[in-house]
Amino acid sequence: MPTKKVKVAIVSVAASGSLAVAKFVVGLMIGSLGLISDALHSLTDLGATLVTLFAVRIADRPPDAEHHYGHGKVESIAALAETALLFLIAGGVAVEAVKRLQGAESAVAFSAIAFAVLAVDMAINGWRARALLQVAQETSSQALEADAMHFASDFFGAIPVIIGLALSAYGYAWADPAAALVVALLISILGLRLGKRTIDSLVDTAPSGAGERIAEALRILPGVVDVERVRVRSVGPKSFVEVAVRVPRTFPIDRMAEVKRSIEAAVAAVLDDADVTVTTTPIALDDETVQERIMLIARNRGLAVHHLTVHAIGERLAVAIDIEVEGGLALGAAHDVASGLENAVADELGPEVEVETHIEPLQAPRLDGRDLGSTRAAAVQALLSEIAGDGPVRGIHNVRVMSTEGGEVVNFHCRVDPALTVYAVHEKVDAIERGLRRRDAAIKRVIGHAEPG
Numbered sequence: 001m002p003t004k005k006v007k008v009a010i011v012s013v014a015a016s017g018s019l020a021v022a023k024f025v026v027g028l029m030i031g032s033l034g035l036i037s038d039a040l041h042s043l044t045d046l047g048a049t050l051v052t053l054f055a056v057r058i059a060d061r062p063p064d065a066e067h068h069y070g071h072g073k074v075e076s077i078a079a080l081a082e083t084a085l086l087f088l089i090a091g092g093v094a095v096e097a098v099k100r101l102q103g104a105e106s107a108v109a110f111s112a113i114a115f116a117v118l119a120v121d122m123a124i125n126g127w128r129a130r131a132l133l134q135v136a137q138e139t140s141s142q143a144l145e146a147d148a149m150h151f152a153s154d155f156f157g158a159i160p161v162i163i164g165l166a167l168s169a170y171g172y173a174w175a176d177p178a179a180a181l182v183v184a185l186l187i188s189i190l191g192l193r194l195g196k197r198t199i200d201s202l203v204d205t206a207p208s209g210a211g212e213r214i215a216e217a218l219r220i221l222p223g224v225v226d227v228e229r230v231r232v233r234s235v236g237p238k239s240f241v242e243v244a245v246r247v248p249r250t251f252p253i254d255r256m257a258e259v260k261r262s263i264e265a266a267v268a269a270v271l272d273d274a275d276v277t278v279t280t281t282p283i284a285l286d287d288e289t290v291q292e293r294i295m296l297i298a299r300n301r302g303l304a305v306h307h308l309t310v311h312a313i314g315e316r317l318a319v320a321i322d323i324e325v326e327g328g329l330a331l332g333a334a335h336d337v338a339s340g341l342e343n344a345v346a347d348e349l350g351p352e353v354e355v356e357t358h359i360e361p362l363q364a365p366r367l368d369g370r371d372l373g374s375t376r377a378a379a380v381q382a383l384l385s386e387i388a389g390d391g392p393v394r395g396i397h398n399v400r401v402m403s404t405e406g407g408e409v410v411n412f413h414c415r416v417d418p419a420l421t422v423y424a425v426h427e428k429v430d431a432i433e434r435g436l437r438r439r440d441a442a443i444k445r446v447i448g449h450a451e452p453g
Contacts, residue, residue, distance in 0.1 A: 026343030057358040080202070083195040088189040094180075101177045144264050186451050207234060210271060214241065217266040223247055223259040224281060232271070239274045242265050249282035249293045250297070257279060289347065294319065297344045304362060317353040319345060336401070369404035376401045380410055380436070380443075387435040392417050393428050395453060407444030408438065418452030425450050 013062050167175030211230045212306040218227050247259055264276045290310045298305045298321075308324040323341060325334045338357040345355045381399040388394060397417035402409045414432075416425050433446035 015394045021263060067293065068283050080195070080198045081189050083198060087191045090184045090191065094184040098177075098181075115162065124153055129155060143298055166281070194213070195226075206230060207239070207271070210239070213270045214243070214267055217270055218245060218263060220244065221259070221262050221266060223251065223255065224263070225285070228281065237269045240277075241271065241274050242277045242279070243267065244279040244281065246283045248285050248288075250288060250296050251282070252285055253421060290317065290319075293348055294321065297348060298323075298341060301341060301344065303341060305341075307358075312355075316352045316354060318356075319349075320356050320362055321345075322358045324362040369402040369409065372401045372403055380440070381412070383439060384412055384414075385431060385441065387432050388414070391428065392420060393432055393450070404444075408440075408442050409445045409447075410443055411447045411449070413449045413451060415453035416450045 010403075046370055064391045105244075148447050163175070165181060212231045214230050214232070215227045218224050218230075225248060226244060226246040227240070227243070229244040233240050243263060245263065251259070263278050267274050279304045291308055292310060294310075295305070304324040306319050307320070308323070309320045311318045311320075320339045323338055325364070329337075338359055342355040342357055346353055352410070380401050381396055384396045384399065388396060392413065393416055396412055398411075398413040400411045402411075414429065416428065427449050429448040433448055436446050437443050
């Protein structure tokens with residue numbers, strides 16, 4: 001099923017061929033060089049429209065193993081040959097016009113048919129230019145937009161031919177070859193414009209101002225520190241954009257992915273149907289906290305850390321970190337891992353920093369176990385309520401007890417005054433967790449979840 005672009009191109013081909021034949025036949029009948037030159041111009045229109053029809057069909061093909069950027073360059077190659085034809089026709093018309101101006105040819109015979117053909121030609125070319133431009137804007141087709149401008153020039157090119165024929169009818173023999181020279185000039189101008197556009201496409205000239213507009217849109221995005229480079233190339237109706245930006249090095253992977261998605265959306269708002277490649281360069285920012293810098297070091301080394309504390313002691317910093325390593329790792333190897341982290345932190349913050357690490361076994365990603373049921377859960381819930389007493393932690397609920405190879409694991413929820421700080425709540429809940437382990441030796445791990453209430 002032909003697309004809307006192909007349908008309008010087929011109609012344009014039929015119109016171009018019919019007009020070219022009609023003007024050429026009438027021009028020969030009355031001996032009008034102006035009309036013949038305009039017919040040759042329409043013949044190039046037919047070639048241009050055929051190129052457009054061929055191009056829109058090929059350009060719609062998706063990229064393949066041999067054409068990674070699609071097939072849009074086919075249009076540019078064909079247009080280059082059409083440009084050469086335009087200059088060839090313009091030169092031939094100009095030479096013949098000069099000969100007639102020098103008196104080497106006879107006068108033009110008057111015929112109302114010539115004016116009728118030109119009137120129809122202007123009406124059809126005006127309609128085609130408008131129809132092609134409308135479809136070009138709807139489908140973002142550069143080929144159809146160029147074709148529309150081509151036929152708009154044909155509309156205005158018919159005007160000097162009409163003037164030349166009218167003056168010739170009143171005995172001004174020079175008017176017809178002069179009109180032919182004007183048509184030759186219009187063809188040459190069209191050839192220059194088409195040639196420039198074709199060469200720009202072949203040498204990957206970026207769309208005017210596109211790089212600057214994209215850079216401005218990216219600089220205001222959250223997470224983008226600076227825009228290093230924007231490159232834009234067009235292949236047919238599609239644009240390929242390469243963007244290199246600087247981002248904070250403290251961003252985790254999921255945040256980096258979010259920044260890339262926002263960049264792609266911003267580019268699409270500037271250039272429709274753009275294929276975007278984003279390169280990010282992590283950089284250090286002046287406002288990074290010490291905690292962020294340490295967590296970044298641990299993340300880059302693939303280490304799980306928690307309970308990170310930083311204290312200022314006089315003019316120096318004291319850092320304490322709990323580091324988790326595989327439980328089956330030998331102490332010597334685990335100590336090497338911890339020492340590596342300590343040295344990396346010292347390299348980042350300066351040799352005067354004091355770094356202490358506490359090695360803990362990394363929790364297994366999965367522990368096989370079984371639920372001990374409601375009876376055991378009720379007994380543990382009663383024990384938890386007893387330990388909590390009349391303190392700020394109350395409303396023990398949703399207690400679950402599981403049996404694992406390492407002992408029983410208890411999960412519970414509780415309600416705490418929402419005005420308390422996180423630090424205070426953690427201390428209160430942690431005290432209850434420790435109390436439960438002391439009261440029941442079978443319980444090896446307790447996880448309490450505090451809720452405001």
